[in-house]
Amino acid sequence: MPEQDGCVIGILASGRGSNMAALLEACASGEIPARVAVVLSDREQAGALETARRMGVDAVHLNPRQHGSREGYDRALVAELRQRGVNLVCLAGYMKLVTREFLAPYAGRVLNIHPSLLPSFPGLDAQQQAFDYGVKVAGCTVHLVELAMDSGPVVMQAAVPVMDDDTAQSLSARILEQEHRIYVEAVCAFAEERVRVEGRRIFIRAPRK
Amino acid sequence: MPEQDGCVIGILASGRGSNMAALLEACASGEIPARVAVVLSDREQAGALETARRMGVDAVHLNPRQHGSREGYDRALVAELRQRGVNLVCLAGYMKLVTREFLAPYAGRVLNIHPSLLPSFPGLDAQQQAFDYGVKVAGCTVHLVELAMDSGPVVMQAAVPVMDDDTAQSLSARILEQEHRIYVEAVCAFAEERVRVEGRRIFIRAPRK
Numbered sequence: 001m002p003e004q005d006g007c008v009i010g011i012l013a014s015g016r017g018s019n020m021a022a023l024l025e026a027c028a029s030g031e032i033p034a035r036v037a038v039v040l041s042d043r044e045q046a047g048a049l050e051t052a053r054r055m056g057v058d059a060v061h062l063n064p065r066q067h068g069s070r071e072g073y074d075r076a077l078v079a080e081l082r083q084r085g086v087n088l089v090c091l092a093g094y095m096k097l098v099t100r101e102f103l104a105p106y107a108g109r110v111l112n113i114h115p116s117l118l119p120s121f122p123g124l125d126a127q128q129q130a131f132d133y134g135v136k137v138a139g140c141t142v143h144l145v146e147l148a149m150d151s152g153p154v155v156m157q158a159a160v161p162v163m164d165d166d167t168a169q170s171l172s173a174r175i176l177e178q179e180h181r182i183y184v185e186a187v188c189a190f191a192e193e194r195v196r197v198e199g200r201r202i203f204i205r206a207p208r209k
Numbered sequence: 210m211p212e213q214d215g216c217v218i219g220i221l222a223s224g225r226g227s228n229m230a231a232l233l234e235a236c237a238s239g240e241i242p243a244r245v246a247v248v249l250s251d252r253e254q255a256g257a258l259e260t261a262r263r264m265g266v267d268a269v270h271l272n273p274r275q276h277g278s279r280e281g282y283d284r285a286l287v288a289e290l291r292q293r294g295v296n297l298v299c300l301a302g303y304m305k306l307v308t309r310e311f312l313a314p315y316a317g318r319v320l321n322i323h324p325s326l327l328p329s330f331p332g333l334d335a336q337q338q339a340f341d342y343g344v345k346v347a348g349c350t351v352h353l354v355e356l357a358m359d360s361g362p363v364v365m366q367a368a369v370p371v372m373d374d375d376t377a378q379s380l381s382a383r384i385l386e387q388e389h390r391i392y393v394e395a396v397c398a399f400a401e402e403r404v405r406v407e408g409r410r411i412f413i414r415a416p417r418k
Contacts, residue, residue, distance in 0.1 A: 117346055120329040134409035136366040137326055139346060157345040159368035164412050200343035203373050 007034035007191035010086035012077070012094040013041050017048025019092040019113050022180035023187060024055050032184060034191040037084035040077055042096055058084070064096070074102035081106075088190055090183070097149060108197060110145040111190070113183045115175050117141060117157055122150035127172040136162050138171060140179045142186040144197070153200045156186045216243035216400035219295035221286070221303040222250050226257025228301040228322050231389035232396060233264050241393060243400040246293035249286060251305050267293070273305070283311035290315075297399055299392070306358060317406060319354040320399070322392045324384050326350060326366055331359035336381040345371050347380060349388045351395040353406070362409045365395045 009027065013020045020039060026032040039052035039059045052059035060080060067073040078101065081089065091098075091112040103110060116126035117139040123129075130138045139159040144152040158178040162171055186204075189195050194205040218236065222229045229248060235241040248261035248268045261268035269289060276282040287310065290298065300307075300321040312319060325335035326348040332338075339347045348368045353361035367387040371380055395413075398404050403414040 117326060117329065117344070119342060119344075120326065132409065133328060134363050134411060135326070135328075136363055137346075137348060137368045139368075154343045154345055159346045159348075200341065202343060 007032075007088055008085045009034050009036045009088050009090055009187070009191075010081040010084065011036060011039045011048075011052075011090045011092050013039060013048035013092045014043050014046055014095040015048060015093040017046065017051050017092060018176065019179055019183050020048050020090075021051055021055070022184055023090060023092065024052065024057060026184040026188070028055070032188045032191050034088070034187070037086050038080060040080055042073075042094075048092070070097070070099050071101045074099045078102060078105050088187070090187060091145060092183075098145060098147075100147060103145065103147065108144060109190075111155065111183075111186065112143055112145045112150075112152075113179050114141045114143065114150050115172065115179060117159065118143060118150055118154065127175055128168045131162070131166070131168040131171055138162050138175055140175050140182060142182055144202075153197060153202050155189075155195070155202050156182045156204070158182045216241075216297055217294045218243050218245045218297050218299055218396070218400075219290040219293065220245060220248045220257075220261075220299045220301050222248060222257035222301045223252050223255055223304040224257060224302040226255065226260050226301060227385065228388055228392050229257050229299075230260050230264070231393055232299060232301065233261065233266060235393040235397070237264070241397045241400050243297070243396070246295050247289060249289055251282075251303070257301070279306070279308050280310045283308045287311060287314050297396070299396060300354060301392075307354060307356075309356065312354065312356065317353060318399075320364065320392075320395065321352055321354050321359075321361075322388050323350045323352065323359050324381065324388060326368065327352060327359055327363065336384055337377045340371070340375070340377040340380055347371050347384055349384050349391060351391055353411075362406060362411050364398075364404070364411050365391045365413070367391045 011020050027034050027036050036057050041049050042064050044061045049059040064073050089106050089110045118141040121129040137159050141157045142155040146152040160175050189204045196203045220229050236245050245266050250258050250270050251273050253270045258268040273282050298315050298319045327350040330338040346368050350366045351364040355361040369384050398413045405412045
């Protein structure tokens with residue numbers, strides 16, 4: 001079963017899943033040499049599930065209420081991922097905090113995208129936070145996930161200028177374009193095993209052309 | 210006395226004064242249409258004082274020990290600035306926190322340059338903090354000074370990439386080039402009265418060509 005070799009991705013999403021869709025498209029086109037085995041969501045109504053199914057990807061709702069604790073829920077997630085051979089997990093608008101139960105079996109293999117230049121503006125509504133602060137340079141960050149929210153080592157960042165006529169919405173849209181770009185690039189680097197982690201510093205080799 | 214019209218700048222510096230020198234040069238060349246009336250330092254040995262004198266600018270050491278309190282010291286600073294007609298104050302590596310006594314008479318007219326993309330990495334050794342965090346995008350910020358350190362409204366920011374072979378020192382040098390550039394641009398905008406402040410958002414009109 002050759003398709004079980006190489007990089008097998010699982011995506012966790014709670015919302016409409018635009019970053020998920022960017023990853024699915026890049027895997028489908030071959031831009032990322034990996035296969036997305038499953039999209040998991042804690043929300044039955046997440047647009048991400050519908051989009052994934054439409055793109056021919058297994059999409060599963062796991063209901064947190066059917067699990068007694070965050071840890072129990074995370075064990076169920078891990079079971080779903082493991083039975084499909086997932087070896088790289090991408091959070092894409094996943095709104096639950098993950099626990100040690102989740103991170104231990106996937107140490108160093110869980111990525112997230114956040115719509116700010118971390119460590120500025122962690123948490124919810126990062127773009128609105130940046131807009132309200134009045135920064136002139138906003139951006140986004142792909143990082144490894146650790147137990148503390150939005151604090152893991154930085155894999156990739158992109159700067160995005162704030163314009164005088166921006167609203168939080170227009171700024172968010174400009175950041176989102178860069179999110180799609182760097183998340184695809186970062187996942188590609190993991191799929192091609194071009195990533196070296198040294199403490200909090202992460203080095204990515206250029207791809208072979 | 211025509212030179213007392215327009216923008217009259219006072220600079221506060223505690224160190225070698227490389228940002229001070231960039232401002233002095235830009236004023237001397239006419240790039241910034243303003244006159245630097247005085248450089249003040251809390252440290253007698255500050256290289257900034259010597260550089261300012263060499264460039265023909267009045268440079269004064271005010272000894273904090275000769276003033277009973279931070280407030281008393283700041284009143285002495287304000288007296289020095291006022292007697293020279295200063296209407297815009299630029300902090301350039303000034304290591305003391307300013308008090309209400311200083312800010313009240315110069316409300317909205319005190320600028321600082323900080324070597325990070327605030328609100329990331331406030332305080333000392335911002336470049337080292339950024340390097341240790343492992344960010345991929347560093348930078349610098351010109352901001353209005355408020356009582357809380359490194360928290361005033363952002364006037365201008367520049368992003369600076371972090372390279373794989375950077376040290377904290379090489380990163381600092383790359384950031385410093387951008388500090389000089391945006392501090393001159395920002396002070397020029399104030400001197401030409403192209404700045405509009407709306408709460409925490411600051412808008413700068415393009416210069417007339």
